[in-house]
Amino acid sequence: MSIGDFPELQAACLSKQARAVWAKHDRDTEGWLPLWRHMADSGLVAGLLWDEWLPGQVRRLIATALPGGMDDARRLAVWLAAVHDIGKAAPAFACQVEALAVAMRDEGLAMPGEKRMPDRRLGPHGLAGQLLLQEWLTEHHGWARRATAQLAVVVGGHHGVPPSHSDISELRRHPALLRTPGAEDAWRAVQDELLDAAALACGVGDRLADWRDVQLPQPVQVLLTALVIVADWIASNPDLFPYFPDGLAGQERRIESAWRALDLPGPWTAVEPVGAPADLFAARFDLPPGARLRPVQEEAVRLARAMPAPGLMVIEAPMGEGKTEAALAAAEVFAARSGAGGCFVALPTMATGNAMFPRLLRWLDHLPDEHAGTGAHSVFLAHSKAALNEQYAGLMRGPVADIGRDGGGSEWHHRADTPAASAELVAHHWLRGRKKGMLSSFAVGTIDQLLFAGLKSRHLALRHLAVAGKVVVIDEAHAYDTYMNAYLDRVLSWLGAYRVPVVILSATLPAARRRELAAAYAGLADADPHAAEYAPIAEARGYPLITTVVRGAEPAISCPTASGRGTEVTLVRLSDDLDRLADLLADELAGGGCALVVRNTVDRAHAAAARLRESLPDTQVRIAHARFLDLDRADNDARLLADFGPPATVAAMKGERPERCVVVATQVAEQSLDVDFDLMVTDLAPIDLMLQRMGRLHRHERGEGQLGRPARLRAARCYVTGVDDWNGRPPMPVRGSRRVYQTYPLLRSLAVLDPYLTDLTETGAAGVPPVRLPDAISPLVQDAYGSEPVGPDEWHTETEKARRAYRHHRADQADRAQAFLLNGSGRDGSALVGWVDAGVGDVDDSRRGRAQVRDSKDTVEVLVVQRRADGALVTVPWLTEGRGGIELPTETAPPPRSARVVASCGLRLPWQFERSSVLDRAIAELEANYFPAWQTKESHWLAGELVLVLDSDCHTRLAGFQLDYSRSDGLKVIADD
Incomplete structure (x- = not known):
């Protein structure tokens, strides 16, 4: 079987009427592509995608649904790609280009002009193709109409949205969009001729009878639809598949040239590793000789x-x-x-x-x-x-x-002189x-x-x-x-x-x-x-x-055994008083050492860092949170790893750890940063996050028995703060933490940690055990997130109140998530009709797109630049590697390198701007910093972006807030009184 015979069959055997039907048209050059040619291109591409690009995992899943296995699966995929645009052989589509419509009328395919078909929007060619294919299967191959939908919906959905039941019903009420009244026979003959030719060329004619009773699972329908979309997009690229009506170039040369120019990488073909796991890890992850697997x-x-x-x-x-x-x-x-x-x-x-x-x-x-x-x-x-x-x-x-x-609007152009x-x-x-x-x-x-x-x-x-x-x-x-x-x-x-x-x-x-x-x-x-x-x-x-x-x-x-690595962490209550925090760190770091202070909000981090800088003049105080420019935040992460990473990393990057340092951080310190501190102070958080934070305490062995740490800090201690009053029943977390995490998870976390907490004056008190990591991780997490009461009895009234509020919050989240949530995979044979009804349209990884799958309020991201005292617009001055202080033109597009630096200075406005009235006002004020030359194709890095312009002192005002930015502290937001 080969779709390769399709073009010759079309050119030699198709009627003049069938050859006159068009599929693609270029308004600039008036070039066009006949439908038969695009059908052949698409089918050939699908065959190559199947053979050389589609992973075996996908091919096998499709094959399991068909009686002929892999051979049937390939035939079906190629055939569906070949017929996906059959709906273009209908007046609702063909009328759009009058010169090409005239040529079709001359061959007996009558149709009104485009302006005389005001309802043609009811018959988009994908939907039209689905109905035509269903008719052909029922009338020529004896299929039950219900059974045809599971295949035909692939055609109907090849533009990204499978049709709804109402779409189908509406088009059926407008048959003139499929065949012009008075010329129905001519249209039907052409449609059937093209479908018959495709079936013959793709080798499915003798398989359709065996497929009549197949129940295609919805996942298979989805994958076939996606494959057809990819094949269509590639075949619709005129740089790969040039437009011409006569088909003089041989199809074999045409597809070979296009596929070679596309140069699409094939899938990974994994080789199953054999031998001992230790050998596998040594080969893949550069483990040092003698290293033992966990x-x-x-x-x-x-x-x-x-x-x-x-x-x-x-x-x-x-x-x-x-x-x-x-x-x-x-x-x-x-x-x-x-x-x-x-x-x-x-x-x-x-x-x-x-x-x-x-x-x-x-x-x-x-x-x-x-x-x-x-x-x-x-x-x-x-x-x-x-x-x-x-x-x-x-x-x-x-x-x-x-x-x-x-699929034909690609701006891609293959460059033949680009080496692989x-x-x-x-x-x-x-x-x-x-x-x-x-x-x-x-x-x-x-x-x-x-x-x-x-x-x-x-x-x-x-x-x-x-x-x-x-x-x-x-x-x-x-x-x-x-x-x-x-x-x-x-x-x-x-x-x-x-x-x-x-x-x-x-x-x-x-x-x-x-x-x-x-x-x-x-x-x-x-x-x-x-x-x-x-x-x-x-x-x-x-x-x-x-x-x-x-x-x-x-x-x-x-249950594999533990690796034997472990840390005993003493937990100590600490009042939520900045003076007390400063006194504590002055004492603990008197002999040197590195401490991590984790706060649950940026505002609390700023306040703590400011107070510590005043009280600890001989100690380096740094801050890490998400309100930094992208380049600054990346640099912050690199510095954290260079200073506090594994000993080998520190040695490779700079060779020594700070003698005395406090890092005040938000949740950015919890995830995926392999950093290690001698001492920790943390706001109360849900138990899993508390344990993640503790995992940054004495994370690595620094000398035998931690003798490489300052003498006072060789035993791991974590001070827990962020509670209004430790004598409360229960102690209530501070407001900022409750806003971020909800009260109930915080109280449950506190309840399971309570047996391990000592007071500052009782550190090491008899009978109060340390938290043994990792042994305590699972018991603490399971108890905190379980349903059994935890904590002292006198806490239960407030905890139950918080539980009801939390259940309401989670139920509300679940309900809101349902609005655009995809249905389950459905039963076999149930067509994808209506699969994404009431959906969100296009989605991407923009802030607004991410908000659709995260329960986050909408806000905006800005690109930050500075206006110098002399009026020049520049990138912020402290950027390294020659990126700081670059002058930026406003009457022309900035040079690509300069524009890329600006694009790397993104900053998301914080929670103060989430309220819709404030956000609308902020956007309006930001749009005043509009530079038309930055919105052109030549400035793709900057087009469509909002620009926040700081003054020469890195201050500005926005929507009633004072914004101050510094390299050391990031963004601070101060509301008007």
Whole structure:
């Protein structure tokens, strides 16, 4: 079977009427492409995509739904791509270009002019094609109309949104949009002729009878739709497939030239690792000679090999146990067994994504591949500021493709003189942009990119194809709230239906949440998440813990031994008084040392840092939070690692640790930063976050028995503050913490920690045990997130009141999440009609897009520049590497390098600007800083962005607030009195 015969068949055998039907038209050149040619191009591309690009994991899933297996699956995919635009052989479409419509009328295909068809919007060509294909299957091949929908909806949805039932009903009430009255026979003959020719060329004519009773699962329909979309987009690019009506060029030469120019990297073909896990880790992660695996790492590989099929693996282990490396090793085993063509690592934030990206690249550099040397692997950094990442930018080759509504609006042009990258990893020119980037084989990005797969939105099928062919790794799984978890659970149910291997990582996962994740992947989330076979998952109390789930099999639980690393942390109550904090740190750091003070809000961090600088003149006081410019925040993270990272990192980057230093940080210190402090002071937080913070205390061995630390700080101590009155019943967390986390989780955290807390004057008091990490992690988390009462009896009245408020809050989150939440995968044979009805339209990784899958208030991001005293507009002066103080023209577009520096100075306005009236006022004032020359194509880095202009002292006013920015403290916001 070969679609390659299709063009010759068309040119030689099709009627003049069929050859006159057009598909593409260029208004500038008046060039056009006949429908038969575009059908052939699309089918050929689909065949190449199937053979050379689509991961085996996806092909196998489609093949399992068809009686002829893989051969049937390829035939079906190629045929659907070939017929996807059959709806263009209808008057509602053909009337749009009068000169081409005249040529069709001359061949007997009568149609009114475009202006005489005011209702033609009811018959878009995708929907028209679905109805025409359904008619052809019923009238010519004996299909029941209901059975035709599961195939025809692929045609109907190839522009990103499957039609709704009302769309279909409305078009059926307007048959003149499909065939002009009085010329119905002529139109029907052409439509049938093109469909018959496609069936013959694609080799499906003798298979349609066997497919009549097939019940295609919805996941298969989604993947076929996505494949057709990709094939259509490629075949619609006139630089690859030039427009001409006569078809003189041979089809074989045409497709070979296009495919060679596209140079699309093939999928990863994983080689299953053999031998001892220690050998695998040594080969992939550059372990030093003699290094021993952590038991969790060894067990993850053993279980991946022992599972009856690749599925879900949930790894719960302490901070610093190498969970990421365990996940990548398991992913390699899973990919080799499942046919996954890549890997996606999802993390909570852009910063954690940026930190993970070089780790992924190092892993990829060590991976074997069955097809090594035959081409590059495509990689993608999946967040809105990826282009500003230096490592990712260095992998880019070729310009970005920007696909328009019909797939033909691409601005990509192949440059024949561009040499292929010598490296194996490239950010491929075609696999960039908000709709296609995740189709790259390997990706690191924010969790939003995964959650978007559960959001009813345009081109959702592409997002599903992007993850359906990969192994998915989800890090920091405890970091998501009820709203986000609603999307995560729904996405997991689809990933389970796609048989996608998933590895979930967490140091601190509540047992009930563990069961919810497992049940979602197993497809029980909408049925019986409390099924008996999943009860042990919620009851397991071992730690570390690895849970495995394969659809159709009972889940399994493994408890690998701990690595033996451990820390005993003494917890001490500390009043929420800045003078008392300053006195404490002066005493504790008298002999030197490095302390971390974690505050739950930026305002509290600013206040603490200011007071400590006054009281500790001989101590370096630094601050770290999210209200820094992007470049400043990245530099802050690098300095933290250079000063407080693992001994080997510190030695490699600068060679010594500060003698005496206090870092005042917000939650940015909790995740994915491998930093280590001698002493900690932290605001009360939910228990999982408290434990994450404690994981930054004595994280690394500094000399035998911690003798490398100052004598006073060789025993780990964590002071707990952020409570209004420790004598309260219960002690009430400060207002800012309650606003961030809700009162109930904070009180439950305090209740389970209460037996470990001593007063400042009683440190080391007899009978008060330290918190032993990691042994205490699971018991504390399970108790805090369990349903049993905890804490003194006199706390229960207030705790119960907080519980009711928290349940209401979570119910509200869950209800709001349902608004655009995708349905489950449905029953076999149920067509995707109405799949994304009432959706959000297009979605991307903008702030507004992320707000759709996160329970966050809308705010805006600004690009920060400075107005010098002489009136010149410049980049802020302290930026390193020649980026500071660059003069910026306003009458012309800034040079690309200057514009990129400005784009790297993004800053999100904080919570004070969330209220709609304040936000509207702020946007209006920011729009006054409008430089028309910055909104042109020549300034793509800056076009559409809001610019915040600071004065020469780095101050400004906005919407009734005073804004002050400094390199040391970031943004401060002061309200008018």
